[in-house]
Amino acid sequence: SQQGEEDPQALSIQEGENATMNCSYKTSINNLQWYRQNSGRGLVHLILIRSNEREKHSGRLRVTLDTSKKSSSLLITASRAADTASYFCATASNSGYSTLTFGKGTMLLVSP
Amino acid sequence: DAGVIQSPRHEVTEMGQEVTLRCKPISGHNSLFWYRQTMMRGLELLIYFNNNVPIDDSGMPEDRFSAKMPNASFSTLKIQPSEPRDSAVYFCASSATPGTANQPQHFGDGTRLSIL
Numbered sequence: 001s002q003q004g005e006e007d008p009q010a011l012s013i014q015e016g017e018n019a020t021m022n023c024s025y026k027t028s029i030n031n032l033q034w035y036r037q038n039s040g041r042g043l044v045h046l047i048l049i050r051s052n053e054r055e056k057h058s059g060r061l062r063v064t065l066d067t068s069k070k071s072s073s074l075l076i077t078a079s080r081a082a083d084t085a086s087y088f089c090a091t092a093s094n095s096g097y098s099t100l101t102f103g104k105g106t107m108l109l110v111s112p
Numbered sequence: 113d114a115g116v117i118q119s120p121r122h123e124v125t126e127m128g129q130e131v132t133l134r135c136k137p138i139s140g141h142n143s144l145f146w147y148r149q150t151m152m153r154g155l156e157l158l159i160y161f162n163n164n165v166p167i168d169d170s171g172m173p174e175d176r177f178s179a180k181m182p183n184a185s186f187s188t189l190k191i192q193p194s195e196p197r198d199s200a201v202y203f204c205a206s207s208a209t210p211g212t213a214n215q216p217q218h219f220g221d222g223t224r225l226s227i228l
Contacts, residue, residue, distance in 0.1 A: 105154070
């Protein structure tokens, strides 16, 4: 079963607006990662936030993590048409050799 | 820097045929992952290798699927015999150790497989 579940499934905004995507998960984690996937391409890593971190920034990206609520959010500020893509959260558990479990993603459409 | 390289990018074949997907990970990465992506099930981990050794193959759907990593720079995913329900995009990803948990994964652009 999927560990991370993104919300909303799809989001349509205008250029310049902010986009917020949420991710909820079920079990305790070592870290949570966000990835972007452009149509017809592989996933690209955006940002990793560890379980002891609450907020992280990278350029126009801001990620928050609330381990008490088992949720994370990805905020893209001042969106551009080039941000149009699917965004996935992925969780890494605490156990040994850990793999990532991906959610089904949020499709973001940014219109010029 | 070359990323993860997958071949072929597209494969169309008839059911019952053998299909072999290939992956070259990023040089120096010790962990390699094979995923399958479909609209219905999203991105599923099939198998992962660490230092060329299969660590977890619990995601391999059936005995028709097999994967090998004969050396640090090459891996294959084979489906024999193929079935229409195997149609999907197959991704290979690699990451550096120690600990896959704290490292980002780098994905290839996938193989789009269609079984007729």
